[in-house]
Amino acid sequence: MLDDFRLRVFETLCSTLSFTQTAKLLGVSQPAISQNISELERDLGVSLFDRNGGKVTLNENGEKFRGYSHQILHWAQLVQGRFGRFLFRRWK
Numbered sequence: 408m409l410d411d412f413r414l415r416v417f418e419t420l421c422s423t424l425s426f427t428q429t430a431k432l433l434g435v436s437q438p439a440i441s442q443n444i445s446e447l448e449r450d451l452g453v454s455l456f457d458r459n460g461g462k463v464t465l466n467e468n469g470e471k472f473r474g475y476s477h478q479i480l481h482w483a484q485l486v487q488g489r490f491g492r493f494l495f496r497r498w499k
Contacts, residue, residue: 411483414476416443417455421473424463 419429420440430437448454455469465473 411480413443413447414480416440417447417476418473418480420444420456420463421465421469424465426463 416429416433419432420426423429423432426437426440426444430440433440444456451468451472453468453472454466455472457464457466
């Protein structure tokens with residue numbers, strides 16, 4: 408299942424191309440970033456990044472998925488903005 412945090416990790420890593428920098432920006436450990444990306448790749452059944460000697464590049468699958476990720480995060484923000492206050496108040 409795709410969740411908001413995992414998609415934010417993916418999007419941030421696409422921008423920084425650095426596991427360390429992504430961890431700093433999101434306020435989590437570098438191993439947490441690696442784990443989230445590995446789980447995302449496992450769930451999707453494809454690799455999204457090429458890793459070579461400490462360098463990270465977005466591969467063809469990653470480029471394709473990034474378009475979907477943008478859309479998912481966009482719609483999630485709209486839903487949260489419109490219905491979030493009702494959903495969270497209901498579950499309290």
